[in-house]
Amino acid sequence: MNLKLHVWRQPSAKDTGRIESYEARDVSPDMSFLEMLDVVNEELIVAGKRPIAFDHDCREGICGSCGMMINGVAHGPQKATAACQLHMRTFKDGDEIVIEPWRARAFPIIKDLVVDRSAFDRIIQRGGYVSVNTGGAPDGNDILIGKSSADHAMDAAACIGCGACVAACPNASSSLFTGAKITHLGKLPQGQPERDRRVIGMVEQMDIEGFGNCSWFGECQEACPKEISIDVIKQMNRDYVAASARASSNE
Amino acid sequence: MELNSKIPPGPLAEKWDQHKFDIKLVNPANKRKYSVIVVGSGLAGASAAATLSELGYAVKCFCFQDSPRRAHSIAAQGGINAAKNYQNDGDSVFRLFYDTLKGGDFRSREANSYRLAQLSVNIIDQCVAQGVPFAREYGGHLANRSFGGAQVSRTFYARGQTGQQLLLGAYQALEKQIAKGLVTMYPRTEMLDLVMIDGRARGIVVRNLITGKIESHAADAVVLATGGYSNVFYLSTNARGCNATAIWRAYKRGAAFANPCYTQIHPTCIPVSGDYQSKLTLMSESLRNDGRVWVPKAKGDKRPPNEIPPAERDYYLERKYPAFGNLGPRDITSRAAKEVCDEGRGVGETGRGVYLDFADAIKRLGAQTITERYGNLFEMYERITDENPYKVPMRIYPAPHYTMGGLWVDYNLMTTIPGLYALGEANFSDHGANRLGASALMQGLADGYFVIPYTIGDYLARGGINAVNTDMPEFRNTEREIAERTSKLLSIDGKRTVDSIHRELGHIMWDYCGMSRNDAGLRKALELIPQLRDEFWKDVNVPGSDAELNQALEKAGRVSDFLELGELMVRDALNRTESCGAHFREESQTPDGEALRDDEHFAYVAAWEYAGANAAPILNKEPLEFESIHLSQRNYK
Ligand SMILES: Cc1cc2nc3c(=O)[nH]c(=O)nc-3n(C[C@H](O)[C@H](O)[C@H](O)COP(=O)(O)OP(=O)(O)OC[C@H]3O[C@@H](n4cnc5c(N)ncnc54)[C@H](O)[C@@H]3O)c2cc1C
Numbered sequence: 047m048n049l050k051l052h053v054w055r056q057p058s059a060k061d062t063g064r065i066e067s068y069e070a071r072d073v074s075p076d077m078s079f080l081e082m083l084d085v086v087n088e089e090l091i092v093a094g095k096r097p098i099a100f101d102h103d104c105r106e107g108i109c110g111s112c113g114m115m116i117n118g119v120a121h122g123p124q125k126a127t128a129a130c131q132l133h134m135r136t137f138k139d140g141d142e143i144v145i146e147p148w149r150a151r152a153f154p155i156i157k158d159l160v161v162d163r164s165a166f167d168r169i170i171q172r173g174g175y176v177s178v179n180t181g182g183a184p185d186g187n188d189i190l191i192g193k194s195s196a197d198h199a200m201d202a203a204a205c206i207g208c209g210a211c212v213a214a215c216p217n218a219s220s221s222l223f224t225g226a227k228i229t230h231l232g233k234l235p236q237g238q239p240e241r242d243r244r245v246i247g248m249v250e251q252m253d254i255e256g257f258g259n260c261s262w263f264g265e266c267q268e269a270c271p272k273e274i275s276i277d278v279i280k281q282m283n284r285d286y287v288a289a290s291a292r293a294s295s296n297e
Numbered sequence: 298m299e300l301n302s303k304i305p306p307g308p309l310a311e312k313w314d315q316h317k318f319d320i321k322l323v324n325p326a327n328k329r330k331y332s333v334i335v336v337g338s339g340l341a342g343a344s345a346a347a348t349l350s351e352l353g354y355a356v357k358c359f360c361f362q363d364s365p366r367r368a369h370s371i372a373a374q375g376g377i378n379a380a381k382n383y384q385n386d387g388d389s390v391f392r393l394f395y396d397t398l399k400g401g402d403f404r405s406r407e408a409n410s411y412r413l414a415q416l417s418v419n420i421i422d423q424c425v426a427q428g429v430p431f432a433r434e435y436g437g438h439l440a441n442r443s444f445g446g447a448q449v450s451r452t453f454y455a456r457g458q459t460g461q462q463l464l465l466g467a468y469q470a471l472e473k474q475i476a477k478g479l480v481t482m483y484p485r486t487e488m489l490d491l492v493m494i495d496g497r498a499r500g501i502v503v504r505n506l507i508t509g510k511i512e513s514h515a516a517d518a519v520v521l522a523t524g525g526y527s528n529v530f531y532l533s534t535n536a537r538g539c540n541a542t543a544i545w546r547a548y549k550r551g552a553a554f555a556n557p558c559y560t561q562i563h564p565t566c567i568p569v570s571g572d573y574q575s576k577l578t579l580m581s582e583s584l585r586n587d588g589r590v591w592v593p594k595a596k597g598d599k600r601p602p603n604e605i606p607p608a609e610r611d612y613y614l615e616r617k618y619p620a621f622g623n624l625g626p627r628d629i630t631s632r633a634a635k636e637v638c639d640e641g642r643g644v645g646e647t648g649r650g651v652y653l654d655f656a657d658a659i660k661r662l663g664a665q666t667i668t669e670r671y672g673n674l675f676e677m678y679e680r681i682t683d684e685n686p687y688k689v690p691m692r693i694y695p696a697p698h699y700t701m702g703g704l705w706v707d708y709n710l711m712t713t714i715p716g717l718y719a720l721g722e723a724n725f726s727d728h729g730a731n732r733l734g735a736s737a738l739m740q741g742l743a744d745g746y747f748v749i750p751y752t753i754g755d756y757l758a759r760g761g762i763n764a765v766n767t768d769m770p771e772f773r774n775t776e777r778e779i780a781e782r783t784s785k786l787l788s789i790d791g792k793r794t795v796d797s798i799h800r801e802l803g804h805i806m807w808d809y810c811g812m813s814r815n816d817a818g819l820r821k822a823l824e825l826i827p828q829l830r831d832e833f834w835k836d837v838n839v840p841g842s843d844a845e846l847n848q849a850l851e852k853a854g855r856v857s858d859f860l861e862l863g864e865l866m867v868r869d870a871l872n873r874t875e876s877c878g879a880h881f882r883e884e885s886q887t888p889d890g891e892a893l894r895d896d897e898h899f900a901y902v903a904a905w906e907y908a909g910a911n912a913a914p915i916l917n918k919e920p921l922e923f924e925s926i927h928l929s930q931r932n933y934k
């Protein structure tokens with residue numbers, strides 16, 4: 047099939063960007079979306095032009111590197127699928143595809159489709175961990191964890207940190223990402239001692255980074271390639287209220 | 298070059314404890330005076346960086362992705378081994394050690410493999426404490442599954458995302474230290490060379506991948522945890538960015554490269570579908586717990602699988618290896634698939650594929666159980682192939698997956714360069730000629746959490762490490778060399794893209810140095826690779842400049858190193874005329890086609906030493922001595 051691509055090109059953070067159009071010819075339905083871009087890039091290089099920059103690494107939907115708006119939808123039209131796992135059989139001959147980077151104040155554009163998501167790391171730094179140093183851990187079976195708690199924790203822990211939730215949200219909120227980590231650790235006994243500190247720190251950092259507030263549009267869970275449920279945001283909010291109340295009563 | 302493995306004396310089971318007692322310690326108050334560079338933030342690098350900083354060392358950590366959480370380890374699916382014997386099925390440290398050694402076809406160092414098995418139990422405890430959501434039984438206990446090459450159930454897992462969860466555990470530990478200001482993290486930064494001063498590793502030169510700026514970093518010791526080099530084959534199960542640059546530049550600075558030809562071809566991957574293909578996707582080995590592998594008995598049988606009656610199917614693994622059945626080690630299973638496809642019995646359009654069939658398991662256990670065990674893998678398969686594995690058997694074929702070879706290290710994980718360490722897949726130490734499933738995660742974390750934190754102290758405490766800074770000529774000269782190399786790459790302005798050359802290299806490596814190798818083919822590769830390298834340096838086209846985010850330039854640098862490493866792999870394969878583990882020399886096989894070792898001539902580690910751009914590398918040998926076990930022909934029948 048042949049497609050027409052309209053791609054956001056922006057040489058660097060300082061430059062202004064604009065949409066440029068390219069032909070993608072002889073696209074096989076078995077190609078992944080990124081393989082289609084690879085082929086376009088090869089042609090651009092041979093033609094003496096600059097290839098389109100985009101982040102990617104595992105191409106298995108797990109590293110969270112890839113991510114772009116495809117026809118206005120984060121990661122494209124297929125549900126629960128990261129851009130690297132999207133296959134061209136989703137499209138048909140003659141389609142026009144608009145490809146743009148994540149757009150959010152907290153994710154500045156670096157080049158073309160590449161954005162800076164380091165804000166996510168800084169959110170984790172505010173408590174997205176269990177404070178345990180290496181060594182001296184008790185036997186793994188000393189901490190019994192019911193199957194359903196373990197499964198719930200795992201559902202939330204599946205987040206790949208791609209940022210689609212932010213890109214899809216009209217407020218550019220990172221609540222799904224943050225709620226996922228809070229829920230993962232909150233479901234486990236290991237996460238309890240720092241539960242209050244964690245939620246207060248991480249929520250505060252979301253504000254510092256310039257992410258918006260959650261007003262329950264629900265676009266995030268629609269866009270999430272790992273189907274993280276919006277319930278994690280409810281959990282985060284509950285934890286936040288409880289933690290704030292405890293903090294003020296301790297003062 | 299002297300290869301001193303520094304294996305501690307004493308009985309196998311006591312070596313590590315004794316060694317920990319014998320090595321020198323750095324006084325807690327002094328640790329912050331020492332700086333350590335960790336290159337890599339995968340399981341090995343992140344665990345090392347976090348732990349070293351917890352101990353008090355000043356740590357800088359580097360990775361080329363935009364966040365340390367995205368290291369290739371994230372993609373590991375199936376699980377991590379540990380000799381916990383929670384299943385009461387006869388496991389023990391000794392059994393895990395023995396399985397590892399046997400799985401590696403007796404080409405690994407006994408003491409290292411034993412230590413790995415010992416430390417395996419601590420890893421699980423540590424990860425649980427961090428909140429890694431391992432699979433649990435209803436009673437709340439940790440669950441296990443079986444993996445290839447073992448007859449006990451010792452693999453711990455978190456759905457099909459074990460690597461992700463373990464890496465996030467290590468990443469979170471690392472972020473905790475970054476938040477305290479005790480680790481400085483440099484994402485989107487690529488190490489391009491190692492700097493040596495007075496014969497010691499004293500720093501690295503890196504390129505900031507966003508600005509293109511070349512920068513130097515000095516330290517008292519350098520740890521490379523930069524992963525494996527399967528991408529020399531172009532198509533592999535590795536993430537696209539995986540590369541050999543860091544270890545290759547270290548090799549060219551004097552670190553010996555051990556057993557480069559030991560590369561693992563994983564039996565269960567989705568077959569190649571077209572020329573545009575950019576990577577091959579692994580279907581976890583854990584699937585072989587319940588899936589049955591077969592091909593039609595008749596050549597060229599093109600009927601759809603469900604129309605082929607059981608009597609006309611060849612469950613060749615169960616037939617040839619009744620004791621291990623579908624759960625044989627990877628090298629043997631991969632070669633068996635190649636063999637049936639070579640016979641013309643392969644399936645799918647290309648004929649390079651075999652079935653992995655879940656119909657019996659679904660009948661026995663119900664689709665629900667299968668979904669619980671492998672749901673995400675089935676989905677991934679369907680997304681890629683557009684076929685539903687609940688209804689039609691998966692098609693799979695072997696693909697390059699893991700490299701057992703790597704930088705030579707001693708028992709302390711130090712390379713032949715003083716002060717330079719190699720961890721995880723980047724070193725060669727524990728898996729011999731073939732790695733068992735679920736053992737790479739174990740090794741990366743053992744190295745990072747539990748080995749290097751002890752052994753690096755010994756080096757630092759011995760003293761003699763002078764103060765250095767990045768204004769010294771060694772740093773400045775290396776920066777200049779890097780800048781020259783970069784401008785050379787950008788100035789060639791030829792006709793071939795980096796990818797097209799990389800793909801061609803991949804074909805050469807796969808055809809002549811892949812699943813089976815022979816003298817004539819390897820000699821042919823030794824002609825082809827230097828020709829391709831010349832072509833690269835004459836005719837490659839790298840667009841853009843060095844002062845920006847330039848992904849083509851990044852790739853060009855990595856491919857230029859693969860073009861050299863590929864040749865060393867071929868030399869090593871040519872030298873080793875025996876078959877062992879994943880290294881199969883057609884000239885050396887048993888009457889029924891299994892790998893035939895030659896212990897008399899090849900019970901050694903081949904450690905290659907760089908001798909200059911225009912000279913053949915020098916082969917050094919570390920003899921392998923086995924005290925606790927008896928060398929045998931591997932038998933999985
Ligand atoms: C698809 C797949 C599934 C797997 N499943 C399993 C499994 O179930 N069980 C198991 O035990 N093993 C499994 N493995 C193997 C295992 O995942 C790897 O061997 C292991 O994760 C390697 O970890 P590492 O820390 O050594 O390196 P990696 O995780 O590869 O990390 C390398 C790090 O080095 C950095 N780096 C590399 N070069 C440079 C440079 N020049 N400059 C700066 N930084 C650099 C990268 O950014 C990255 O942070 C699997 C492998 C694959 C491909």
Ligand code: SF4
Binds near residue numbers: 204209211269273
């Ligand atoms: S919650 Fe989903 S969309 Fe958001 S970062 Fe995680 S995986 Fe991506």
Ligand code: FES
Binds near residue numbers: 101104110206
């Ligand atoms: S490239 Fe890793 S998730 Fe898409």
